[in-house]
Amino acid sequence: MRKILHIDMDAFYASVEQRDDPALRGKPVVVGGSALRGVVCAASYEARKYGVRSAMPGVRARRLCPDAIFVPPDFPRYRAVSRQIREIFLQHTDLVQPLSLDEAYLDVTAPKIASPSATATAQAIRAQIFETTQLTASAGIAPNKFLAKIASDWNKPNGQFVIKPAQVEAFLTPLPVGRIPGVGKVAERKLAEMGIATVGDLRGFTREDLQQRFGRFGEALYRRARGIDERPVEPDQPVQSISAEDTFAEDLPLSALEPAIVHMAERAWIATRKTDRIGHTVVLKLKTAQFRILTRSFTPEAPPASLAEFTRIALSLRERVELPADTRYRLVGVGLGGFRERDEVVLQGTLFDEDALAMGDDHPVS
Missing domain, CATH: 3.40.1170.60 (MutS, DNA mismatch repair protein, domain I)
Known part of the structure; x- marks a missing residue:
């Protein structure tokens, strides 16, 4: 244990x-x-x-x-x-x-x-x-990561909460499903349509029921309702990608997505400031009303150096979406991937500068 x-x-x-x-x-x-x-x-x-x-x-x-x-x-x-x-x-x-x-x-x-x-x-x-x-x-103190994360929020600020193995079922049963990590407002609304308000309600549905309605996330819901989380604590896992996404209250055409893309880009950019690693690849994610997922990405020669540059690239990726103009989208996400260590990027940039100067270039690569 x-x-x-x-x-x-x-x-x-x-x-x-x-x-x-x-x-x-x-x-x-x-x-x-x-x-x-x-x-x-x-x-x-x-x-x-x-x-x-x-x-x-x-x-x-x-x-x-x-x-x-x-x-x-x-x-x-x-x-x-x-x-x-x-x-x-x-x-x-x-x-x-x-x-x-x-x-x-x-x-x-x-x-x-x-x-x-x-x-x-x-x-x-x-x-x-x-x-x-x-x-x-x-x-939060618990027998697994899922429960520990919920418990850490229980006595905030400056407090702690323990969930012992024998207490797991009693603790989870009355818990609102919205407290399960990963259950956002849209998923919570779908669960409510199924008559599910608490984790105890969720436990009454079979694995197949939840997978049919929520796909792979249904499997996670089934396990979380029973307090099951076998993920180990994995040290030294470098950041590979950071993103932010949002599901709309109503489906929108591509031409109406600019405000959402700008907002998601800002959220993602803020999150990237929390790591010492530097991302290179800008990713735009879209999900159609028919649940088809599209991703478009671009890796500039130098990592995006500002929120404005990051947002500009994300917006430009719309031009590579080739679906009909009347296609409606239910979700948009913006992310940054291809992360490398800061020292590696600085060293690479220095080498590029020296090469450019050696070639007599008046404008070294930045």
Whole structure:
């Protein structure tokens, strides 16, 4: 039986800003976005009380919380703090799987530091994080990753929650299906149409029923309803791709997708700032009303250097969609793939510059 922790920093970016600027403490802080444009990267708990959430358009955040203080993100600073936190994790176990700068799975079945329980290990890690960074973290403790992730959100902020093996069924039965990771608003609405509101309701459907309605995701729903998740904690898994996608309330023609593509590009670009690796390939994903999935991609000579460039490429990929003009689309996604280590990209760029100069080129490749 595994002992898995999911450690999740509390309002990480906003908390770093409040820690480093006393004038922001106790105030509704929004990182990213602006009063006029952009997407929210993070919101302090003072701002969340008004309904402000990450990935929300900045203009909507301003409407919800007129007194919000908008702060531009400082990802190098967030990455530095994240490295401090990662070092603490590694003192307790080598089985650490980062999900982003502010959260990770840890397998503490056999911890490096003797501990009476996984609960005690989580408490020790959270205490070390606060002592080192003056930031709080929440933790979920459970026999698998799926349950640990749900549990970490249970007593936020600055808390932890344990789900013991014998408690799994009783814990899951009354849980709203929307709490299952991967179940968004569209899937939740489809489940409601089937009379499914809770995980207990979901457990009443066969594997075949769910697969017929949801395809491969139906298999995942069947297993999650029973608390089954055999995925191991996989350390040192480098980021390969990052994307954001959205399913529309009603199907739209290609000509009407520009605002959605711009919004998804911004969400994806913000997510790419959470990794030290650099992506090269821009990907546009579309799903038709008939559930046909199309992807179009482009790899420029140099990685996209800005949100504007990334968005421009994503929008240009529409020109490579060759379906009839009256085709309707139910989903759009924008992603960045082909990630490489930052040092590798810098070295490659340096070599290109030297080659270009050696050839007498007045405009070296950037």
